Amino acid sequence: MALLSKKDTGLLLDPLADNNPITIQVLGICSALAITAQLKASIVMAVSVMFVLAVGNVVISLMRNIIPSKIRIIVQLVVVAALVIIVDQVLKAFAYELSKTLSVFVGLIITNCIIMGRFEAFALGNGPYRSFLDGIGNAAGYGLILIIVGFFRELLGSGTLLGFKVLGDPIAKTGLYAIGYENNGFMLLSPMALIVVGIIIWVQRSRNSALIEEN
Amino acid sequence: MANTDKNSYTLIFAVVMVLVVGALLAFTASSLKPRITENERFEKQQNILYAMGVNENVEGAVNFIPTNKVEAEFSKYIKEQLVIQNGEVKKDSSAYLINLKGELSKDISERKLPLFVGEKERKDYYIIPLYGKGLWDAIWGFVALDSEYVVQGVYFDHKGETPGLGANIKERYFMDDFTGEEIMNGTEYGGITVAKGNNDPLNERKNDGKVDAIAGATITGNGVTAMINSTVKLYIPYLKDIKL
Numbered sequence: 001m002a003l004l005s006k007k008d009t010g011l012l013l014d015p016l017a018d019n020n021p022i023t024i025q026v027l028g029i030c031s032a033l034a035i036t037a038q039l040k041a042s043i044v045m046a047v048s049v050m051f052v053l054a055v056g057n058v059v060i061s062l063m064r065n066i067i068p069s070k071i072r073i074i075v076q077l078v079v080v081a082a083l084v085i086i087v088d089q090v091l092k093a094f095a096y097e098l099s100k101t102l103s104v105f106v107g108l109i110i111t112n113c114i115i116m117g118r119f120e121a122f123a124l125g126n127g128p129y130r131s132f133l134d135g136i137g138n139a140a141g142y143g144l145i146l147i148i149v150g151f152f153r154e155l156l157g158s159g160t161l162l163g164f165k166v167l168g169d170p171i172a173k174t175g176l177y178a179i180g181y182e183n184n185g186f187m188l189l190s191p192m193a194l195i196v197v198g199i200i201i202w203v204q205r206s207r208n209s210a211l212i213e214e215n
Numbered sequence: 216m217a218n219t220d221k222n223s224y225t226l227i228f229a230v231v232m233v234l235v236v237g238a239l240l241a242f243t244a245s246s247l248k249p250r251i252t253e254n255e256r257f258e259k260q261q262n263i264l265y266a267m268g269v270n271e272n273v274e275g276a277v278n279f280i281p282t283n284k285v286e287a288e289f290s291k292y293i294k295e296q297l298v299i300q301n302g303e304v305k306k307d308s309s310a311y312l313i314n315l316k317g318e319l320s321k322d323i324s325e326r327k328l329p330l331f332v333g334e335k336e337r338k339d340y341y342i343i344p345l346y347g348k349g350l351w352d353a354i355w356g357f358v359a360l361d362s363e364y365v366v367q368g369v370y371f372d373h374k375g376e377t378p379g380l381g382a383n384i385k386e387r388y389f390m391d392d393f394t395g396e397e398i399m400n401g402t403e404y405g406g407i408t409v410a411k412g413n414n415d416p417l418n419e420r421k422n423d424g425k426v427d428a429i430a431g432a433t434i435t436g437n438g439v440t441a442m443i444n445s446t447v448k449l450y451i452p453y454l455k456d457i458k459l
Contacts, residue, residue: 037379037431068225075232082236089243093250096258096282104375104382154379163275188380188431 004133011133015141021114022145023201024211028114032146033193035108039162042150045105046143050136051087052109053118056080057135060123067124076119081110114142149196157187257282259311260289265370266357267292267333267340275387293342295332299453300325315346316353319446328449330457333359340367341457343450347442350434351375354384354442360398360454366407369393371439381435392426400424404451406444409436 004012021027028049035041059079060067067075088106091099109115118138123131154160159167159177168175170183186192205211218224261279264270269292271278280288296310301324310329318326333340338361345356356371371384383389396407410425411433428436 035378037377041378041382066219066228068219068228070220070225071229074229078232078236082240085240086243089247089251092254093247096254104378107375185430 008130008133011130012137012140015134015137016144017141017204018208018211020141020145020204021117021138022142022197023204025114025117027117028112028142029194029197031108031112032142032149032197033190035105036146036150036153036193036196037157037188039147039150039154042143042146044101045108046139046146048102048105048109049112049114049142050139052080052083053115053139054132054135056083056115057118057123057131058128059083060119061126061128061131064124064126072124073116073120076116077110080115080119084110114138145197145200148200149193152196153187153193156184157192159183254282256312257285260285262370262372263311263331263333263342263357264288264292266342266359266368267335268359268368269333269335272387277385277387277390292335293331293333297330297332297457299328299330299450304330304453304457315344315355315446319346330450330453332457341450341454343447345371345442345446347438347445349373349376349384349438350381350432351377354435354438356442358393358443358447364397364399364454366393366396366398373435376435377432380429381432383429383432384435384439389426389429395421396424396426397422398424398447404448406447407440409440411436 015021018024022029022032031045035045056076056079060076063075063079084106088099088103091102118134122134126134151161154162155166159165159170165175167181168177170177219228261270261282264280264285265277269288270280279285293311295306296308298305298307298310298313307329311331313327313329315329318328329344331342333342340359340361342357342359345358347354352374354371354373354376356369358369359367361367369390371390373382373384376382376384393407397405398407399405405424408425409428411428
């Protein structure tokens with residue numbers, strides 16, 4: 001017996017590829033540009049968004065029958081903002097070091113359009129369990145792209161991965177740098193994140209032509 | 216199920232939601248406040264000690280004195296805490312709790328400037344707090360000088376600089392470059408400039424008052440320059456008298 005029904009598995013796995021929030025739904029581009037200069041920041045952001053999206057989806061889903069439709073966007077905003085602030089405060093009290101790393105992301109999480117997008121498109125019309133799976137799946141799809149972009153930007157821009165000098169030392173001229181390799185400082189700037197995301201979209205659509213929209 | 220489209224329902228829902236969420240946030244914030252204040256206090260002590268080189272750094276990474284030891288270490292290494300106000304220098308054992316941001320916005324006659332005198336291995340350190348603005352939000356830190364106005368160590372922190380770019384001002388490779396730089400240009404106050412151009416990537420020239428900037432973080436770097444120059448300058452007239 002499978003742990004998840006076929007439909008539930010789809011909720012978890014579709015956003016990783018054929019219904020990816022960034023490359024297909026084109027949500028969350030702004031944060032994908034802002035914080036992917038380093039792999040570590042990408043991973044932290046991916047984990048934070050996964051937590052907020054999964055819990056927020058469940059909360060919105062539980063409230064879906066009592067939320068007045070006229071003010072539903074405000075309700076969604078309040079839920080996600082309250083959630084993020086509570087997590088931030090608890091971390092500040094019990095895991096101060098971690099909270100310092102995360103504090104930069106708090107604003108980015110609240111304004112992340114993936115979160116509002118999934119509340120609006122899924123949690124308002126589905127039960128809590130499936131909303132939870134949808135949250136995990138979409139955050140994983142988002143995080144996957146973030147990590148891919150972060151990987152290439154940090155590797156080509158700084159020559160490091162998670163802070164480790166994988167290509168050698170650019171100042172002491174060891175490793176690749178000994179034969180004249182230079183870091184591409186342009187990779188550290190936001191426009192390159194857009195180009196990397198563009199390349200991912202291109203690769204994905206050329207492998208699966210069903211994803212190409214018709215005019 | 217009640218009609219959720221009615222205006223009265225919408226209004227009641229909004230009011231109840233605001234009350235519930237407001238109460239929840241207020242409760243969380245006030246019940247966690249003592250712990251958060253305590254953590255912030257320890258962090259200040261850790262930062263001050265870090266600037267004068269009292270830390271547990273291992274290769275490449277920033278490691279503070281652990282929070283359970285920091286209070287004892289702080290009273291061991293920091294032999295005097297001073298407050299400069301209106302031209303007078305007084306001792307004040309809680310000077311490290313002074314909020315520099317608030318003081319800098321005050322009138323000069325009311326402004327209290329904290330200064331810490333540390334001693335490590337029979338050498339005196341004068342630790343000056345810094346406050347300024349980066350690209351997105353506040354940046355702050357501490358700089359430790361010796362009696363010859365040579366930088367012995369710095370610590371920088373920020374509220375919301377871009378991860379991977381401006382946020383790297385709190386990384387070792389940036390902060391370590393400041394050590395050994397001279398803050399005086401002859402007899403004049405020169406400050407330290409975070410300079411672009413990569414003309415000295417290994418930072419071998421220590422007397423030029425320049426450190427190598429971070430690529431892609433020009434505005435944050437300029438903020439660091441401005442912060443050091445404007446804040447340290449306020450202390451220079453007093454350092455001569457304070458030095459024993």
